[in-house]
Ligand SMILES: [Zn+2]
């Protein structure tokens with residue numbers, strides 16, 4: 001990890017130089033999370049004491065640590081947050097060398113509800129993890145940080161086995177025993193009706209919530225054909241919203257049967273939005289057909305929070321897991337609750353049990369990869 005070591009060395013030099021230029025009485029180096037819609041960053045601050053007759057503290061931001069956007073949360077690359085690793089290492093070194101206090105109230109995860117160094121005595125500790133929180137950021141009588149609160153709520157939902165993913169269908173392709181591409185539609189979604197009509201065209205079988213089969217190329221053609229018919233009905237009905245220019249951010253140029261059109265695709269224009277959604281699905285399915293991909297159709301049957309949590313933990317475990325391991329991950333579930341859930345998931349072919357091991361099937365991983 002030469003990159004990390006270099007970065008820490010550079011930050012130490014930069015912060016010492018910057019602090020050296022600031023007048024006043026230096027008290028502490030503190031790290032405070034801040035964020036906007038694109039993600040989190042860490043403000044590196046020098047806490048200074050001002051005033052002769054009374055003490056008055058303030059923080060000056062001397063640097064910002066930002067190693068990426070929110071995408072990292074979804075890709076699972078954080079935690080650990082590299083910003084926090086740098087802050088801990090470089091911050092402690094600078095504080096030690098300059099004889100300052102080191103203050104980093106939320107080293108494990110981003111939190112903008114934490115106090116500055118001089119507010120620490122007015123803060124309350126999270127009941128779950130001990131993190132210091134500003135009182136005004138917590139509900140009266142409620143002392144949990146955002147992360148502990150989420151964990152508590154998740155745990156309650158898993159215990160109560162409350163509804164998880166809304167019932168719907170996954171269409172996915174498989175490569176090397178893994179889910180390659182995946183499309184999800186809820187039972188009321190645009191695509192669901194077209195899937196049903198394709199099945200009605202090819203036989204009497206209606207699609208049910210627990211369907212799990214390979215879509216034959218002919219069925220796939222039916223779906224594409226059904227999408228095409230619907231789009232052909234919608235296109236003459238399409239009209240731009242008054243006052244909306246084709247330069248709007250949601251406007252997309254399309255070519256439909258040789259005609260060039262600009263379609264406004266935001267929710268403010270339901271016809272445009274439906275055309276765009278159906279076109280995207282048609283495009284995906286046509287591409288899969290041309291590439292000769294095997295396409296699976298899977299009804300998710302409306303899995304519960306508990307089902308999803310167990311599938312998720314099998315996926316992140318990355319290999320076979322046995323019951324004691326599952327029990328360790330969900331200590332608040334009884335053995336019979338776990339066994340019952342695993343048996344249900346096995347009946348639905350989402351997991352496979354071999355000897356003592358529980359394995360995620362390709363179908364099961366499709367359900368965890370694309371769960372909305
Ligand atoms: Zn907490």
Ligand SMILES: [Zn+2]
Pocket residue numbers: 183184185277281
């Ligand atoms: Zn879609």
